[in-house]
Amino acid sequence: MTLLQIMADSDATDVRLRTADPEVIGAELKRRGIVFARWDAPAVLTASTSTDHLLAEYAERIGELNADGRYRHIDVARIHPDDDDPEWPAKAKGAREKFLAEHRHAEDEVRFFAGGRGCFYLHLNGEVLAVVCEGGDLVSVPAGTRHWFDMGARPDFVAVRFFEEEDGWVGDFTGDGIGEKFPTLDELLAAA
Numbered sequence: 001m002t003l004l005q006i007m008a009d010s011d012a013t014d015v016r017l018r019t020a021d022p023e024v025i026g027a028e029l030k031r032r033g034i035v036f037a038r039w040d041a042p043a044v045l046t047a048s049t050s051t052d053h054l055l056a057e058y059a060e061r062i063g064e065l066n067a068d069g070r071y072r073h074i075d076v077a078r079i080h081p082d083d084d085d086p087e088w089p090a091k092a093k094g095a096r097e098k099f100l101a102e103h104r105h106a107e108d109e110v111r112f113f114a115g116g117r118g119c120f121y122l123h124l125n126g127e128v129l130a131v132v133c134e135g136g137d138l139v140s141v142p143a144g145t146r147h148w149f150d151m152g153a154r155p156d157f158v159a160v161r162f163f164e165e166e167d168g169w170v171g172d173f174t175g176d177g178i179g180e181k182f183p184t185l186d187e188l189l190a191a192a
């Protein structure tokens, strides 16, 4: 379920809006300068769908988004649970912790979730907007926006990433522990 929960940045229990309506989510994010879009899913994609197949399925949409050639590096990030791999819990923990603290990027952080889910927390103008993205969701976090990302205790997603520069994913960490004060992806989903 795609979800938006808006909270006061000083108090996570001050929930100002919680909605799963894609139109409301798009409108609320647009008002704050955040791009959010839904791309229709093509044929069923699963954890075993290859990266090449995935990019081919979305080639037209990706081409439209990158009509001006702004994104010179487009790749696919994916992580899926593998309970047969004894290293999986450590890999999952490491992946999750990478962007769990508040940071910014020098360029827009553009992600299209082809499957699975992850949550962006956007910190701007006294609010924290938790945006739970699922398959079909495209989100663009503007350059310089304070944010963090939670993929949950059991990370499972496939996302197309769009970069202007090869190192566009590098984060400038603010050192603010704000992320620890807000509900995790799993807690957001568990809340009624």
Ligand SMILES: [Fe+2]
Pocket: 099, 103, 104, 105, 109, 147, 148, 149, 171
């Ligand atoms: Fe980021």
